[in-house]
Amino acid sequence: MSTDFTPIFLFLAIAVGTGLSMLALSALLGPRKETRVKQMPYESGMDPIGDARQRFDVRFYLVAIAFLLFDVELLYLYPWAVAQWSAEPALAVANSAGVVLTAGVPPIFRAMVFWEIMVFVAILTAAFAYAWKKGVFEWR
Amino acid sequence: MTLWVLIGIVIKILMIVGITQGTVAYLILVERKIAAYAQDRIGPNRCGAQFGLPAALLQPLADGAKMLLKEDVVPKYVTKPLYILAPWIAIVTAMIGFAVVPFGPVGPNQLIDFQIAPNVDMGLLYVLAVGSLAVYGVILAGWASNNKYAFIGGLRSSAQLISYELPLGMSILGMLLLAGSLDMNQVIAWQSQNAWGVLVQPLGFILFFTSAFAETNRLPFDLPESEQELVGGFHTEYSAMKFGMFFLGEYLHIITVSFITVILFWGGWHLPFLGLTPESSGLIDTLLKVGIITGKVFLAILFIMWIRWTLPRFRYDQLMDLAWKSMIPLALINLVATAGIVQLVRTYWN
Amino acid sequence: MGEVVVARILFLAIAALGLLAALGTVLSRNLVHAALHLVGFFFCVACLFVMLEAEFLAAVQVLIYIGAVAILLMFGIMLTRNTRGDDATSLSGPWRLPGLVAGLCLFGALVFGINNAVSPSGASPWAGEAARPSLVEREGEPAWAAERRRAVEDMGRVVGEEFLTRYAMAFELAGLLLTAALVGAVALAHRDEVGAAELPPTVEALPADSAEPVGTAAS
Numbered sequence: 001m002s003t004d005f006t007p008i009f010l011f012l013a014i015a016v017g018t019g020l021s022m023l024a025l026s027a028l029l030g031p032r033k034e035t036r037v038k039q040m041p042y043e044s045g046m047d048p049i050g051d052a053r054q055r056f057d058v059r060f061y062l063v064a065i066a067f068l069l070f071d072v073e074l075l076y077l078y079p080w081a082v083a084q085w086s087a088e089p090a091l092a093v094a095n096s097a098g099v100v101l102t103a104g105v106p107p108i109f110r111a112m113v114f115w116e117i118m119v120f121v122a123i124l125t126a127a128f129a130y131a132w133k134k135g136v137f138e139w140r
Numbered sequence: 141m142t143l144w145v146l147i148g149i150v151i152k153i154l155m156i157v158g159i160t161q162g163t164v165a166y167l168i169l170v171e172r173k174i175a176a177y178a179q180d181r182i183g184p185n186r187c188g189a190q191f192g193l194p195a196a197l198l199q200p201l202a203d204g205a206k207m208l209l210k211e212d213v214v215p216k217y218v219t220k221p222l223y224i225l226a227p228w229i230a231i232v233t234a235m236i237g238f239a240v241v242p243f244g245p246v247g248p249n250q251l252i253d254f255q256i257a258p259n260v261d262m263g264l265l266y267v268l269a270v271g272s273l274a275v276y277g278v279i280l281a282g283w284a285s286n287n288k289y290a291f292i293g294g295l296r297s298s299a300q301l302i303s304y305e306l307p308l309g310m311s312i313l314g315m316l317l318l319a320g321s322l323d324m325n326q327v328i329a330w331q332s333q334n335a336w337g338v339l340v341q342p343l344g345f346i347l348f349f350t351s352a353f354a355e356t357n358r359l360p361f362d363l364p365e366s367e368q369e370l371v372g373g374f375h376t377e378y379s380a381m382k383f384g385m386f387f388l389g390e391y392l393h394i395i396t397v398s399f400i401t402v403i404l405f406w407g408g409w410h411l412p413f414l415g416l417t418p419e420s421s422g423l424i425d426t427l428l429k430v431g432i433i434t435g436k437v438f439l440a441i442l443f444i445m446w447i448r449w450t451l452p453r454f455r456y457d458q459l460m461d462l463a464w465k466s467m468i469p470l471a472l473i474n475l476v477a478t479a480g481i482v483q484l485v486r487t488y489w490n
Numbered sequence: 491m492g493e494v495v496v497a498r499i500l501f502l503a504i505a506a507l508g509l510l511a512a513l514g515t516v517l518s519r520n521l522v523h524a525a526l527h528l529v530g531f532f533f534c535v536a537c538l539f540v541m542l543e544a545e546f547l548a549a550v551q552v553l554i555y556i557g558a559v560a561i562l563l564m565f566g567i568m569l570t571r572n573t574r575g576d577d578a579t580s581l582s583g584p585w586r587l588p589g590l591v592a593g594l595c596l597f598g599a600l601v602f603g604i605n606n607a608v609s610p611s612g613a614s615p616w617a618g619e620a621a622r623p624s625l626v627e628r629e630g631e632p633a634w635a636a637e638r639r640r641a642v643e644d645m646g647r648v649v650g651e652e653f654l655t656r657y658a659m660a661f662e663l664a665g666l667l668l669t670a671a672l673v674g675a676v677a678l679a680h681r682d683e684v685g686a687a688e689l690p691p692t693v694e695a696l697p698a699d700s701a702e703p704v705g706t707a708a709s
Binding site: 007008011018020023025026030031038040041042064077078081084104110111137 | 146149150152153154157207208209210211212213215216217224227228231232235236238239240256257259260261265266272285286287288289295299302303305306309310313316317318320321322376377380381382384385456457460461464465468469472475476479480482483486487
Binding site: 004005058060061062064065066067068069071072073075076078079080081082083084086087103104105106109112113116117119120123124126127130131134136 | 540545546548550553554557558559561562565566569644646647648649650651653654655658661662664665666668669671672673675676679
């Protein structure tokens with residue numbers, strides 16, 4: 001089992017505790033005077049008309065889809081970016097434990113991998129251009 | 141992992157939590173002072189004068205006490221569990237981003253590891269992952285408030301946050317390619333041996349810093365809370381400490397992005413002519429490194445605050461156009477150009 | 491020994507939480523609550539990936555599933571008016587029996603597949619080992635320790651290397667798949683100017699007394 005992430009989970013626990021204690025302290029220390037007007041949704045002093053949770057434009061949804069796809073693309077590119085040149089002994093740097101690790105794309109494959117990535121980026125740029133042309137990114 | 145190691149980690153975490161929260165409190169004071177200076181006012185100058193302290197040094201304490209002592213209104217119309225969950229998510233996600241940020245030198249021969257989780261070898265990926273969680277606080281707050289201003293503000297804000305996450309992530313790819321690691325310590329080490337990121341990746345730096353502004357909801361990107369149209373945006377219905385938690389979270393994000401900017405592009409603890417190397421580990425060198433990195437971070441924060449009083453706010457369509465029609469294509473060009481140049485130089489030059 | 495017990499307890503706790511979250515996803519009537527339970531479940535899966543030393547996968551799980559897919563779900567939920575849920579979203583109705591059968595079939599297939607899984611021919615020499623190699627080289631460590639250390643401590647680079655050499659074809663196909671997904675989504679959800687009448691009206695197009703607000707009142 002990996003213990004590298006133990007500090008992160010400890011930190012998460014402490015952050016959760018801090019957040020909860022802030023909520024609790026505020027609830028305990030603050031005064032409470034409920035009035036009818038305070039319980040209304042704020043709408044610049046007007047009585048609210050209709051439900052606040054209206055349907056919204058489908059454009060937000062399309063932006064979210066485009067974001068999802070490019071986020072996945074990015075995650076494919078990160079391992080490439082760190083692997084492309086790290087097998088070079090001249091570039092090797094010791095990590096936090098003092099170990100020099102030189103995994104990475106072997107030198108003979110470098111040119112091929114470079115063109116692979118260019119093709120990959122080109123494919124996704126085509127998708128981006130299509131979405132652009134279709135007007136996904138137009139906001140009236 | 142023994143008990144003592146665990147206790148040491150807990151102490152480190154508590155210290156960092158305390159220091160960052162205290163810094164945030166004083167950053168709010170700094171921000172108000174800068175605002176006052178920009179607008180030719182004096183700004184807060186009373187709190188603390190009773191005890192002979194200059195320049196409102198106790199103002200943050202008063203602010204904090206006010207947050208806690210005001211009435212915590214929970215309106216009848218809200219979806220209560222989510223309404224309470226949203227600020228909590230905002231602050232937790234803002235806090236845990238610090239887990240992999242190196243505050244100083246890290247390594248086997250150093251005095252202390254100035255990092256909570258030093259052995260996580262994909263620190264940048266972790267920061268990006270935690271950063272992507274911040275959307276939840278905003279979107280849930282907007283939805284749970286059951287208020288038109290909050291709903292529209294939350295929607296706009298979440299669309300803005302996800303749109304700018306892409307250029308943010310893409311702009312660091314060039315730096316990763318050069319340094320060959322997702323570990324921030326190794327990125328700093330590479331910069332200390334070669335050149336600062338801002339020199340070799342100028343376009344990447346500009347794109348990263350601009351998206352960082354948008355990710356922290358700072359002016360000119362503070363559309364979600366554009367007061368004139370949306371009152372308070374997604375936190376219209378929040379009061380007392382729940383509002384304060386959104387506020388704290390926003391400032392914690394500013395500190396985090398400043399650290400990442402300094403680490404990726406401004407050379408981390410490196411300054412030319414000082415002779416600091418990744419291995420140097422004496423007491424003086426350690427103190428120097430911590431001082432340099434925090435000094436640079438402070439400069440970055442001051443710059444972010446200065447920009448606030450310099451630029452007007454974008455319109456929403458301009459904001460989305462900037463992300464999708466300028467910054468993402470530019471980031472793609474930066475990536476392709478960097479990859480090509482590095483390929484040429486490293487293949488044929490050496 | 492102690493570490494194995496701790497790991498087992500942690501696994502059981504995380505798995506139980508994950509199951510609870512999954513149940514919450516299925517049983518909540520409110521769609522937003524269901525989506526949040528799903529996020530909790532994704533987080534439990536990420537924790538399990540960390541326990542399995544698949545740290546890159548854990549980061550991907552958080553970044554893609556929690557940070558993008560679930561956000562897309564939330565946006566999708568907010569596109570619909572009916573977030574509270576009614577009988578159509580509960581476990582009753584005509585789809586109850588087919589759903590049950592399909593679920594049981596999937597469960598059976600998974601159980602069968604996992605129980606009869608054969609490790610691939612190029613299995614790692616450390617398969618079945620629980621102990622983690624030390625960060626730095628030690629004398630007398632088993633032969634596989636160095637290779638495993640490389641795989642665990644240098645995961646980002648190893649993943650990149652494998653992606654682009656051994657699995658290069660799959661990598662490019664993933665790019666094509668993403669493109670196809672975007673084209674499909676745009677074709678489904680986006681109307682050209684011809685079909686503009688089907689879009690919700692913009693602010694300018696609204697009659698003066700209409701109370702229907704629109705989310706994207708740009709500027």
